[in-house]
Amino acid sequence: MSNDSISDKLQPKFQKEHQLAYYKALEDKHTTIDLEHDPLGTRMILNMGPQHPATHGVLRVLTELNGEKIVKNKLDIGYLHRGVEKIAENKTYQEFMPYTDRMDYLSPYSNNVALCTAVEKIAGIEVPERAQYIRMVGAELARISSHLLWLGTMVMDAGAISFFIWTFRERERIYDIFDDFAGHRFTVSHSRIGGVASDLTPEALEKIRVFIAQFPDEIRDWKKLLNRNRIFIDRNKDVGTITYEEAIALGMSGANIRATGIAYDIRKVEPYLKYAEMDFEVPTRLEGDNLARYFVRMEEMSESVKIIEQCLARMQKGPIRVDNAKKSYPSKDEVYYSMEGLIHDFMMTDTGVCPPAGVECYHAVEAPKGELGYYIQSDGTGHPWRLKVKSPSFSNLQGLETILDGQMLADTVVVIGGIDPVMGEADK
Amino acid sequence: MELFTPELIKSILVMLGATLGFLLPSAAVVVYAERRVAAFIQNRVGPNRVGPFGLLQPFADVLKLIMKEDVTPTQGNRMLHTLAPLVPVVTALMTVAVIPFGDGLVVANLNVGVLYLLAVASLSVYGVTMAGWASNSKYSLLGGLRSAAQMVSYELPMGMAVASVALLASSLSVVDVVNAQAMWWFIFLNPIGAVIFIVASFAEANRTPFDLVEAEQELVGGFHTEYSSMKFGMFFLAEYMHVVIASMLISTFFFGGYHLPFAPLWLPELSPFLKGVLDIHVFLAKTVFWIFVFIWVRWTIPRFKFDQLMRLGWSRLLPLSIVNFMVIAIVLYLIG
Numbered sequence: 001m002s003n004d005s006i007s008d009k010l011q012p013k014f015q016k017e018h019q020l021a022y023y024k025a026l027e028d029k030h031t032t033i034d035l036e037h038d039p040l041g042t043r044m045i046l047n048m049g050p051q052h053p054a055t056h057g058v059l060r061v062l063t064e065l066n067g068e069k070i071v072k073n074k075l076d077i078g079y080l081h082r083g084v085e086k087i088a089e090n091k092t093y094q095e096f097m098p099y100t101d102r103m104d105y106l107s108p109y110s111n112n113v114a115l116c117t118a119v120e121k122i123a124g125i126e127v128p129e130r131a132q133y134i135r136m137v138g139a140e141l142a143r144i145s146s147h148l149l150w151l152g153t154m155v156m157d158a159g160a161i162s163f164f165i166w167t168f169r170e171r172e173r174i175y176d177i178f179d180d181f182a183g184h185r186f187t188v189s190h191s192r193i194g195g196v197a198s199d200l201t202p203e204a205l206e207k208i209r210v211f212i213a214q215f216p217d218e219i220r221d222w223k224k225l226l227n228r229n230r231i232f233i234d235r236n237k238d239v240g241t242i243t244y245e246e247a248i249a250l251g252m253s254g255a256n257i258r259a260t261g262i263a264y265d266i267r268k269v270e271p272y273l274k275y276a277e278m279d280f281e282v283p284t285r286l287e288g289d290n291l292a293r294y295f296v297r298m299e300e301m302s303e304s305v306k307i308i309e310q311c312l313a314r315m316q317k318g319p320i321r322v323d324n325a326k327k328s329y330p331s332k333d334e335v336y337y338s339m340e341g342l343i344h345d346f347m348m349t350d351t352g353v354c355p356p357a358g359v360e361c362y363h364a365v366e367a368p369k370g371e372l373g374y375y376i377q378s379d380g381t382g383h384p385w386r387l388k389v390k391s392p393s394f395s396n397l398q399g400l401e402t403i404l405d406g407q408m409l410a411d412t413v414v415v416i417g418g419i420d421p422v423m424g425e426a427d428k
Numbered sequence: 429m430e431l432f433t434p435e436l437i438k439s440i441l442v443m444l445g446a447t448l449g450f451l452l453p454s455a456a457v458v459v460y461a462e463r464r465v466a467a468f469i470q471n472r473v474g475p476n477r478v479g480p481f482g483l484l485q486p487f488a489d490v491l492k493l494i495m496k497e498d499v500t501p502t503q504g505n506r507m508l509h510t511l512a513p514l515v516p517v518v519t520a521l522m523t524v525a526v527i528p529f530g531d532g533l534v535v536a537n538l539n540v541g542v543l544y545l546l547a548v549a550s551l552s553v554y555g556v557t558m559a560g561w562a563s564n565s566k567y568s569l570l571g572g573l574r575s576a577a578q579m580v581s582y583e584l585p586m587g588m589a590v591a592s593v594a595l596l597a598s599s600l601s602v603v604d605v606v607n608a609q610a611m612w613w614f615i616f617l618n619p620i621g622a623v624i625f626i627v628a629s630f631a632e633a634n635r636t637p638f639d640l641v642e643a644e645q646e647l648v649g650g651f652h653t654e655y656s657s658m659k660f661g662m663f664f665l666a667e668y669m670h671v672v673i674a675s676m677l678i679s680t681f682f683f684g685g686y687h688l689p690f691a692p693l694w695l696p697e698l699s700p701f702l703k704g705v706l707d708i709h710v711f712l713a714k715t716v717f718w719i720f721v722f723i724w725v726r727w728t729i730p731r732f733k734f735d736q737l738m739r740l741g742w743s744r745l746l747p748l749s750i751v752n753f754m755v756i757a758i759v760l761y762l763i764g
Contacts, residue, residue: 046566046570052648053648068570068734155730158730158731159636159637160727160728160730161727162466162470162727162728165470165471165472166471169471231637231731231732232730234733234736235732408734408735410640
């Protein structure tokens with residue numbers, strides 16, 4: 001019974017060679033669980049995913065079950081690997097920016113900002129103040145939108161299906177804002193190296209004002225429904241607990257680490273954009289369980305609303321992109337009505353921003369999922385020589401195996417929902 | 429030939445009326461109601477395309493199910509896989525036999541009707557367990573096992589709650605139970621029993637918050653993961669029939685059946701026909717109310733975890749129901 005492998009029992013009926021090779025490849029990835037000595041045959045191996053309704057994309061969890069209890073589990077990620085880091089090496093920095101939308105597709109704006117700020121850091125570009133505030137508004141709206149999806153799916157995974165629709169109605173309003181704001185609803189690609197693509201329209205501004213005025217009421221309603229809901233608390237309290245030592249050792253970040261009691265928020269620790277001027281709290285909890293993650297994220301949404309309010313109040317009229325044709329795209333007025341503008345636009349598209357040769361930098365932002373960092377090595381051309389993405393979902397998923405051991409099967413979905421991974425970002 | 433006595437003909441008519449005219453369409457109506465109420469709860473519109481107000485939606489659903497390919501897993505047990513969907517439907521239909529719809533409107537006035545109800549209701553678990561085993565899929569198996577454990581655990585408190593009702597009515601006949609509530613509904617005399625019975629009914633009907641059997645999020649589809657076409661349709665039908673049955677039982681045992689509240693005090697004497705029509709409508713109104721509660725709960729509340737479900741059943745509901753039973757027995761003995 002020991003070391004039962006798939007290929008021993010396999011009797012492929014068609015495309016024999018291909019199937020054998022495929023299972024061989026699976027075993028080479030160590031994704032099979034070796035059954036330890038189990039004379040009574042009480043253990044069962046259950047494969048969840050990559051196609052499963054609750055694994056949030058293409059996460060695969062192999063579990064060894066004893067009844068309903070998970071004895072051991074193994075995570076298999078990489079089903080959504082698209083090689084974006086390699087793609088980046090063949091694109092100019094600006095051309096690569098839309099790809100970042102597709103990484104954490106639930107908060108595209110934060111990804112845009114993360115890449116742009118990293119490139120600006122390596123190329124020494126100073127971004128106008130108004131653009132920084134617009135970026136912050138976008139990033140905080142993206143944070144709310146991402147947390148709304150987390151809330152809806154996590155509560156839905158616990159069995160309350162209507163919640164998903166309620167949070168999606170609010171997300172829909174954020175999409176409408178982005179439609180006016182950036183010209184796209186979902187993958188916004190609004191940030192530009194050296195600024196942003198377009199200014200806030202009066203309609204978008206009005207919509208944002210209405211949204212931040214009404215959204216706190218929605219949060220209050222949801223808290224009313226969940227905070228004292230006995231079944232919800234029972235499902236989440238002491239479920240998926242991780243200690244702060246483990247969380248640090250595994251490199252977790254974002255709400256997952258704040259739920260273990262560590263107030264690590266890059267917006268506070270290493271402020272970028274204008275976060276240093278903002279007045280906001282970093283919510284933390286000590287328990288480190290799923291309920292703590294819930295409370296942390298709920299508070300974060302309220303804090304985001306506060307940040308957006310402050311940004312709107314402080315925003316002054318001014319340029320939205322740096323006025324230097326070597327560092328950023330010229331405005332469309334220049335491109336259409338002047339020779340130099342057209343040439344600069346052409347050069348930016350063809351060559352792009354060229355940071356000095358041999359320089360490297362790492363810059364991280366606080367994305368909704370956690371620390372999203374871009375490490376860039378430049379060889380002096382407009383293409384990165386190497387671009388590495390430190391994606392929060394990937395780091396946070398490292399903790400999942402530790403968390404899931406010894407939990408019940410029904411907890412897996414809630415815990416996955418609580419960790420809040422996005423496979424597009426984890427697999428890159 | 430005294431085979432077709434007026435009594436028998438009447439009971440056959442009631443039976444046909446109850447099953448064909450009420451229970452079978454009721455599943456369709458409840459499906460429609462569930463989708464509309466769910467839409468209402470979720471700020472949506474719900475089905476409104478097929479027929480006026482989308483009323484023909486359930487028929488479109490059934491038509492779709494019939495046209496689907498019927499798949500049996502190659503490694504599964506074909507016979508059990510086919511038999512399993514029949515069990516819940518048949519047991520649901522059998523239950524109606526002893527439920528009185530009005531004064532004298534009952535298929536069979538069994539003197540052990542309450543026992544019959546408990547016995548038949550617990551049969552439906554076989555269908556689910558068989559389905560889970562015959563599919564030869566791990567998700568189905570887990571769903572089937574969960575269901576077996578759940579049914580056994582909640583059968584006991586439910587039985588004790590019903591036993592306390594039988595004590596109050598001092599009869600095991602369902603008709604007597606209803607008649608004993610003409611003045612005081614048992615919800616007033618036996619509130620704890622009512623709560624236990626309602627909770628256990630939710631568990632017996634496999635509805636949220638006790639729908640672990642088909643917990644979509646972790647078990648994909650639970651016991652019916654490997655079912656398609658009308659075999660799945662049967663499970664679907666049975667689920668809604670069980671909701672209707674559970675609502676009927678709650679109304680019958682604790683909410684006076686077909687009696688209006690405190691009817692003997694104010695309701696004038698009516699002709700038998702008028703009384704029958706009134707009874708059926710009162711009974712249906714109560715049933716519809718409980719069906720609405722079933723739907724309401726399903727779309728609002730999260731689901732229990734397996735161990736929490738077991739703990740609630742064995743360490744909370746069961747002792748409570750036993751104590752409740754004892755207290756009622758002692759009080760009845762003291763009153764004489």
